[in-house]
Amino acid sequence: MRAFADLIDRLIYTRSRNSKLTLIADYLRTTPDPDRGWAIAALTGDLDIPAVKSAAIRALITERTDPVLFAMSRDFVGDTAETVALLWPEPIDAAHLPAEPLRLSEVIERLASLSRSDAPAALAAMLDRCDAEERYALLKLATGGMRVGVSARLAKTALAQAFGLDVDAVEEVWHGLAPPYPSLFAWGEGTGAQPSPANVPVFRPFMLAHPLEETVVDLADYVAEWKWDGIRVQIVHVAGETRLFSRAGDDITGSFPDVAAAFSTPGVLDGELLVKGEAQGGAAASFNALQQRLGRKVVSAKMQADYPAFVRLYDLLYDGAEDLRELDWTQRRARLEAFVAGLDADRFDLSETIDATDFAALGRIRDGARDAAIEGVMLKRRDSPYIAGRRVGLWYKWKRDPLVADCVMMYAQRGSGKRSSFYSDYTFGCWTEAGELLPVGKAYSGFTDEELKWLDRFVRNHTVARFGPVREVEKTLVLEVAFDSIHASKRHKSGVAMRFPRIARIRRDKPAAEADRIAALEAMIG
Structure with missing residues (x-):
């Protein structure tokens, strides 16, 4: 825990992106398995310890210190983990504590094996063996709320830099692997083969857009389509299994089982997840309707009926096992139109392009669009391949004025x-x-x-x-x-x-x- 706590402490007080990359890369190169795998899982948000809840942590500290003091301190500090780490008392019988330091893997494997009723006592025993910095890291780890200025993408970039890997190749296989990622580190160190996504429904990084700002584009080179106000999703079906991924690469299949069940054609699609609204005659409702279903691990039949989800499709990345990402947008669009024809029309439709004579006319169309589900306009270069991340000049987003x-x-x-x-x-x-x-x-x-x-x-x-x-x-x-x-x-x-x-x-x-x-x-x- 000492090395991980030091990493977290230094990341919090480091503002430079390059310095953060160096800190994480150095940690991953020098830390043995499986500790480094659990650390990268924590930094990318892929670590889940359901037995530990914030309420249990608050109960532990109020048993050991004045509840009023804790409440006032928490109000001032603004963070429960930091407050508890600083207020946690030194154990009365410290001489009987284990002499060896806690290992990160020991913490995770122990807490992950316990029930919600047994976990608090085990967590308290671990906190007794830590200093303030280690306690802070342990509590952040246990609750899944790192918030140390490191995005999942930055952590994966650091891993790629640590071992000379291509970050997009890392991203490609990430969601087909499970913490603590032994095969990923074996690939990085040259002792194992590159993991393959061929038979696993994994996430592929999205192609993203730059804000249009003052740029004026020629509609002979760019196609315009609506920017819908839902959540960007990727739908993957491989080897008889379907998964839905959010823009951050989180698996959200459990929140939208109705959509997943309706997609059984091998391929990978990019689209916008929306909810149909009665007032809209079955068309897309506002984001407020979609929000009723977000973040739910279990979705009742009534919830699915009241807020029926569907996907408005933007792009086709894989048609079966064929990778289409190197094709230009025009070719992918033609393949997408043919692909959509074979899907359930209640769950999938096509995001239509906008017919405008020129850029000025498109601006007038955009300004007049006040549909609750429209956020603005997307402009996509007709000859653009599907490239992960943001590339200048290929895709633009032109949001309507607030x-x-x-x-x-x-x-x-x-x-x-x-x-x-x-x-x-x-x-x-x-x-x-x-x-x-x-x-x-x-x-x-x-x-x-x-x-x-x-x-x-x-x-x-x-x-x-x-x-x-x-x-x-x-x-x-x-x-x-x-x-x-x-x-x-x-x-x-x-x-x-x-x-x-x-x-x-x-x-x-x-x-x-x-x-x-x-x-x-x-x-x-x-």
């Missing part, structure tokens, strides 16, 4: 990590016709560091009530909020829910009474 509303700050809460000392998460509301202020959203981005300091001072100087970590403030500050779309919501008292809200401006010039009405937001619902 919607905006003037809202009143109502509540604030401290952030996490670097923002744990600042009130940086703001709940804001709009007025009913009767003059009541109701929450319509929450945002924690869009402002500069200087604006964050100003907002933090405002919260501290205008607090009227405290509810645990939440502060209620005077209803005097107007925030101009930008958001991608807005949807009707039965879960919110205001009846509306914003998609991707962020603070666009602080309207110190505007009286709170002149902020927008909820009726104005309802009029924006697509």
Whole structure:
């Protein structure tokens, strides 16, 4: 655990991407199996220890220290693992603890073998054998919440650099392998063959787009299609097995068994996962409808019936065992159209291209699109192969302009990590016709560091009530909020829910009474 704790500590305080890559690569080269495999699984989010929950950790620390002290410390620090690691007392009978240090593999294998009732005692015994840094790493490991500024892609890139591998080749086989990845490290060190995805439904990295910004493209070279507001998915069927992967490469098959069951044709498809809506006559509903099914490990028959999922297809990567990624978009599109004809029409359809005479006409079409499921426009070069990651000049995303509303700050809460000392998460509301202020959203981005300091001072100087970590403030500050779309919501008292809200401006010039009405937001619902 010592080496892993040192790695986590150094990653937290290292801002440079290249330095993070070097730290992880050095660790992987010098750490033996299976510890390094479990470490990379933790950094990529592929480690799951279901027996350990945050509530159990809070129960352990409140048995060992003043609950009020813990609550106040947690509120100030902003992170449970860090707070517990610092407050955990030294064991009374330390002389009887095992002399040998904990190994990372020992921790994971032990906790993974225990039930939820037995795991807390075992975790407490491990914490007694650790110093503060090791305790922090252990708790992050156990709860699956690393958050050390390392994405899964960066961790895989570091692994590839450590052993001179191609990162896309690593990505290609990653989801066909299981932690602690012995065959992957054997390949890297030259003692084993390269793992093959031939008979396993593995994830292939998505081709991504750059924001269009000020670029103007020639529609003779680029095709335009709608950018749908669902979640990007990859559907793979190999050797009689189907899996759905998210954009991050997470296996989400369990959340959408109805879609997986409807796909039994060998191949790999790229598309947008959406939900059909009754109000739309079976067409795509808003993201709010899809959200009802996201993250569920078990999906009831009623949930599947109430929110029927389908995939709007963008691209065909494999037709059977044939890899089409080197073909240009025009050729892949023709193959996709033929492929879709053999699929279940209730679960799969084709993302249509947009017919526009020129770029200016396309802009007018984009600006006029306020369908709840449309996020903007995609522009794809007709001669582009399907290449993992972002390549300049091949694909562009041209999002429609955000919607905006003037809202009143109502509540604030401290952030996490670097923002744990600042009130940086703001709940804001709009007025009913009767003059009541109701929450319509929450945002924690869009402002500069200087604006964050100003907002933090405002919260501290205008607090009227405290509810645990939440502060209620005077209803005097107007925030101009930008958001991608807005949807009707039965879960919110205001009846509306914003998609991707962020603070666009602080309207110190505007009286709170002149902020927008909820009726104005309802009029924006697509």
